[in-house]
Amino acid sequence: MSRPLVVGNWKMFGDRQMVAGLVGAVAEAAAARAGVAIAVCPPFPYLSQAAAVLQGSALRLGAQNLAVEASGAYTGEVSGAMLRDVGCHYVIVGHSERRSLFGEDSALVARKFRAALAADLTPILCVGEQLAEREAGDTERVIAAQLDAVLELCGEQALAGAVIAYEPVWAIGTGKVATPEQAQAVHRFIRQRVSAAGSTPTILYGGSVKPDNAAGLFAQPDVDGGLIGGASLVADQFLSICDAALPR
Structure with missing residues (x-):
């Protein structure tokens, strides 16, 4: 695998003071953790404030969502080009909260994935x-359908340079x-599914x-890092998780 990756998803938390303090602390600490992205x-x-705070550091910036459209009369939406313009490298698509709370189905998620690629962003597909x-034994069927929506719209190589986040x-x-074993089993399934399409x-x-x-989670052979929610809002906790991802 490539370098492990740990991404902090702040969700709808934060203010300018938090950006200055938390992004500043993580950006400063990233230099000593070159083994993990x-x-x-x-x-x-x-986003713009965070981009300014992390400028010159190894820390990268991502957004939590994007619009399907590249531009136009879509009040309240934010395009991939805008995200790239303010310094984003990553964008999350298909987070479970977007799917469940805002009705985003896999077809829409696939279109957002395509929009991210078109804007030269690296999508993090959830x-x-x-x-x-899970209790019905449908985990693999559900995840296969979510992956296949992207592959069918964007082509077999679409996931090659992307990030996939398994979030039960x-x-x-x-x-x-x-458990680490449960996570590994699903990650192995995902890797096998997309490797058949030539993606890694x-x-x-x-x-x-x-x-x-x-x-314990990061020690599993098919777990390449983490998409972190609540623990990413506290610098010490987030950096401890980053330390756990460092190659041993």
């Missing part, structure tokens, strides 16, 4: 199953977490990752 995804209003789907929906914000993406685990469980 690190990125942060603040809310839209703070996939994952609900608790009922039942483990997000619940305090529950997949970075595959992250997301779902209540904390400093005390990160090492």
Whole structure:
């Protein structure tokens, strides 16, 4: 695999003071952690400030969402070109909260993935199953369908340079977490599924990752890092997770 990657998804938290302090602390610490790639995804209003704070550091910037359209009369939307213009490298597409709370289906997620590529952004494609789907034994079917929507729209090589984040929906914000063995099984399935199409993406685990469980998850052979939610809002916790991802 390539260098491990740890991405902090701030969701709808933060203010200018937090950006200055948290991004500044992580950017300063990133230099001593060259073995792991690190990125942060603040809310839209703070992207420009974050870009200024991390300028010259190894820390990369990402956004949490983007519009399908490249430009136009779409009030309230933000295009990929705009994200790239303010300094973003990554953009999250298909997060479970976008799918469940805002009704984004896999067809729309695939179009957002394509829009990210068109804007020269690296998409972080989120996939994952609900608790009922896992209990019914449908995990692989659900994730395959989410992946196939992107492959069918964007082509077999679409995932080659992308990032995939497996986030079991039942483990997000619940305090529950997949065991390392459960995470590895799904990551292995994802890798096999996309390698058949000639892709070798970075595959992250997301779902209540904390400093005390990160090492066990990241030790799995098909887990390339993490998409971190709540723990990314505290510098010490986030950096401890980054340390857990460093190659041993």
